[in-house]
Amino acid sequence: MTYDKNAPCAPQQAHRGRSGMLNSFRCRRWWRGRRVVIITNSQICASTVQNAALRTMRPYKFTLGVTYGTTRAQLEKLMVDLQAMLDNSPYTNKGTNIVRLTSFGDSSINILISASLTTNVYATFLQQQNDLNLNIMDVMQADGVDFAFPSTSVYIEKN
DSSP states (O other): OEEEEEOSSOSEEEETTEEEEOEEEEEEEEOGGGOEEEEOHHHHHTSOOOOGGGOSOEEEEEEEEEOTTOOHHHHHHHHHHHHHHHHHOTTBOTTOOEEEEEEEOSSOEEEEEEEEESOOOHHHHHHHHHHHHHHHHHHHHHHTOOBOOOOOOOOOOOO
16 A cells, blocks of 8 residues: 545544544555556545454365265265364364355365464465365365266267
């Protein structure tokens, strides 16, 4: 963010019971393709700005696809074991862990895995994510459940 002149909105701003001087600034962020995105003063005045650098946790969330050959008993055991693995992990914020069967995809039974990891440092997050992913592989192997991969069946009709 680069700071600029005072904002063209009211000098005293109140937000959630707090008031103070609002200084104008123009936000610039580099995206893919080296494109600059500029947020104007009026957009800043009209919205709430959240500083992601101040967060204490990072989200860990993805969909795990398992094969359709997995039985209900295997699915239930897998979800219980994955939930226990997340709950017992020193990397996850307790109470944020979710393991749920969410949908039946084209090639897989989909399980949502979601947690908040206890770091905001990106390198540490990547290491924690790596360790949790390997633990998920261990749980799946122990439960006899296989990862699904996209596939297509082609049926040829004989005339």
